[in-house]
Amino acid sequence: MKDLTDDVLVPISALEHASYCPRQCALIHLESVWDENVFTLRGSAAHQRADEPTTRQEGGRRIERGLPLWSERYGLIGKADVVEFDSSGTPYPVEYKSGPAREGRHESIQLCAQALCLEEMLGTDVPKGALFWIASRKRVEIALDENLRARTLEIIAATRSILQGTDLPEPANDKRCPKCSLLDACLPGAIVRARLAFDPFAPRPERME
Numbered sequence: 192m193k194d195l196t197d198d199v200l201v202p203i204s205a206l207e208h209a210s211y212c213p214r215q216c217a218l219i220h221l222e223s224v225w226d227e228n229v230f231t232l233r234g235s236a237a238h239q240r241a242d243e244p245t246t247r248q249e250g251g252r253r254i255e256r257g258l259p260l261w262s263e264r265y266g267l268i269g270k271a272d273v274v275e276f277d278s279s280g281t282p283y284p285v286e287y288k289s290g291p292a293r294e295g296r297h298e299s300i301q302l303c304a305q306a307l308c309l310e311e312m313l314g315t316d317v318p319k320g321a322l323f324w325i326a327s328r329k330r331v332e333i334a335l336d337e338n339l340r341a342r343t344l345e346i347i348a349a350t351r352s353i354l355q356g357t358d359l360p361e362p363a364n365d366k367r368c369p370k371c372s373l374l375d376a377c378l379p380g381a382i383v384r385a386r387l388a389f390d391p392f393a394p395r396p397e398r399m400e
């Protein structure tokens with residue numbers, strides 16, 4: 192088993208932030224900046240309901256809420272909103288998300304990391320899971336395929352690098368920013384304008400979406 196004593200444990204919740212914007216991940220997990228907006232308030236309310244640890248039986252399935260998760264292999268730690276176990280014992284993680292159903296690209300990374308933990312903890316395959324979108328009460332099944340697993344491993348490595356670093360990543364300053372709860376703390380437009388005023392040939396940040 193990998194020796195993690197020199198590695199930073201990566202909170203599973205940081206992966207969605209890093210996938211969305213590396214600077215957002217650093218501000219939240221390194222600088223402890225957290226501003227509530229309508230999106231995060233919805234998310235907090237959703238997670239408060241799903242976070243309380245409980246076990247119950249429903250329709251032949253065992254449903255665990257607030258299940259602690261970890262992976263020594265990947266250096267992950269976190270908690271699953273809901274994990275359902277069918278009669279064969281196969282785990283099926285369900286991650287609750289605020290707002291109406293979206294593409295869920297970043298959220299799927301978080302779900303896949305939960306599956307990696309469950310596979311290591313329980314020694315069984317986790318081939319799929321689901322995102323549950325609170326506002327539209329829509330459950331979307333996500334295949335935890337090779338592409339998603341490869342992307343998740345990339346984001347885990349990138350997140351560890353962010354958490355081990357000292358410099359804040361460059362601001363995205365693109366269409367992600369208006370929806371970001373950290374917009375007022377981050378000031379992406381002001382930073383980019385100031386940098387370009389100082390050096391008109393300064394590289395502009397890449398647009399990731």
Ligand code: SF4
Pocket residue numbers: 212213214215216218361362363364365367368369371372373374377378379
């Ligand atoms: S405001 Fe934009 S650049 Fe700043 S953390 Fe949010 S998404 Fe990233």
